[in-house]
Amino acid sequence: MNGIAQDRPTEHAASRWPRPLRRGPMEAVATVLIAAGVLMLLQPFALVLYTYSFVTTLAGVVMFTIVSKFPD
């Protein structure tokens, strides 16, 4: 009984949360950013990509940390 009462607000919050801003898709975006940042850091083709790699990875990591708290 208690468990059901506790689940209700979470479910309600999740149903009100916009679908594209839910944890799954947002984590996917963050993962793509991290992967892109790592690839930019390690590629041997363009110095400019290497220069912006850290910012990209950092953005991905910060985003991942934040969106992992979002409802499913």
Added chain:
Amino acid sequence: MTEQTGLSGLVDRAALVTPPVVARRVRGLSERAIAWLFITPTMLLLLAINIFPLIWTIRLSFTNYRANRPNATVLDVGLANYQSILTDPDVWAAMTVTARFVFWSILIQTVLGFTLAWLIDKKFRGHGLWTTLILLPMMLSPAVVGNFWTFLYQPQIGLFNYVISALTGAPASSFQMLAQVPLAPWAIVIVDTWMWTPYVMLICLAGLRSIPDYIYEAAEVDRASPWRQFWSITLPMALPFIMLAVLFRGIENFKMFDMVNLLTGGGPGSTTEVASITLKREAFEKWRTGYSSAFAIILFVTVFGLANIYVKALNRVKSR
């Protein structure tokens, strides 16, 4: 029963020797307070050895601090260290060396590891003994492995050169694995593969053993060939485990230091100078502590990002 009696006896003895003042104080504490009492030492230790150095490194990365000049004035340089690292072609070269090393190590380890796991999964006669023998290199210390392979690679007395000589007909002393520019990176890839393929094999073996037999039985009923079964059942179902192994080895190889330092020290020239060797040179040979702190933070953020993806992949495999 005996255990319970022993435990209660121990508790009674502990109660007898506890001074009454302390006993009264402990009895007065809530469960939450006692829980905090137990975890506080661990948390303080964690803060002291993990969190504080990290925060201190972040702070130093914005300064021109040099550890060999502790009395010199420390100036705030803002993002200059980061800017310098991220526009330096030499550091970029070290990153590309790291990338090449990571790519080839992972590719060879994954192919060999999966093949070995597939063979071990067949449960042939003596497969237990073979599994133990294959796992042995993984259990050795990298320092031991580094020294051991330095001897094996010796052009005059090394076993590796003699084996290659026997296979190819080239004289054993005609090539030096650790001192020649085209061979040195491969020397490190070979050692890393020798040491860590068993680990990839173990993860792949877990993936292969998790595939239920009834799927293969259904495929047999449908007259699917072994080749078809491999491509349509074995590989797709073991793929999350393979990805897990790739990600974990990627993270480990990205921050690899000990083996490279022992085998080549980054040489010849800067052929095998991976990112962690550059970091060591900046920090402990040139003593640019602020600069190397910024470099360490860049590597840390990259590894942390990859670790996030790793944990996500791990959860996905667990939920399967």
